Amino acid sequence: MERTVYGVLSRVAAIVLVVVGVVAIIGGTYANGYVKNQLSSERITMPAGAALDALKNDGAKAALSKYAGTPLDSGPKAQAFANHYILVHMNASSNGKTYNEISGQYTQLSATDKASPDGVALGNLRQTLFMGDTLRGMLLTAYAWWLVGTIALWAGIALVVVGVVLAILGWGPLRSGKSTGAHSTEGPAAKAA
Structure with a gap:
């Protein structure tokens, strides 16, 4: 009885x-394909040559060099470009200050100070950091969805494998068979008759 259950x-x-598992595989494949299509449509090429050489940050160079000159078309490339190229340039231009810090300085200026050469430069820096933060956010969102898709894909594969193993067990050794000699409810006298 237990074997049947x-x-x-x-x-x-x-x-x-x-x-x-199949649904997760389809979803993961779709997510990764969608991210690839959307990133590819922007026609961004990963930095190479002089653009890489100009980076003073060795960690950034190492993170970007493996993708040098290739199209930005995957989650890991989007993450590398956002964190090791855009952010490095943003930090260099603002001496490590964030958009929020620069924007706070700019908004505290009077109208006369905003019109001065230093005020205009600060406003331009504020705009540059805003665009950099926006682009980084979009690229890191693409990376996050690529990662979700990849996790779904591998989880789906694992679920299918476990499902197949359970199917083999359920339709194999754990399947209850018809009454045979070993499991017969008839006694020896009934079989002899």
Whole structure:
């Protein structure tokens, strides 16, 4: 009796896991493809040559060099470009200050100070940092969705594998068979007659 229950549960779980796994694989593949298509449509090329050489940050150079000259078309490339190229340039232009800090300084200026050469330069820096933060946010969002898609893809594969193993067990060793000699309810006298 227990074997029958385990067999049925194994078969039901197998079906559910395989279906959920296939849906996760489809979702993960779709997410990764969508991120690739959207990033590719922007036609951004990863920095190479002089653009890489100009970076003073060795960690940034190392993170970007493996993608040098290739199209920005995946989550890891988007993350590298956002964190090791855009952010490095933003920090260099603002001496490590954030958009919020620069914007705070700019908004405290009087109208006369904003019109001065230093005020205009600060306003331009504020605009540059705003655009950099916006682009970084978009690229890091693309990376996050690529990562979600990748996790879904691998989780889906794992679910399908577990589902197949349960199916093999449920339709194999755990499946209850018809009454055979070993499991017959008839006694020896009934078989002899």
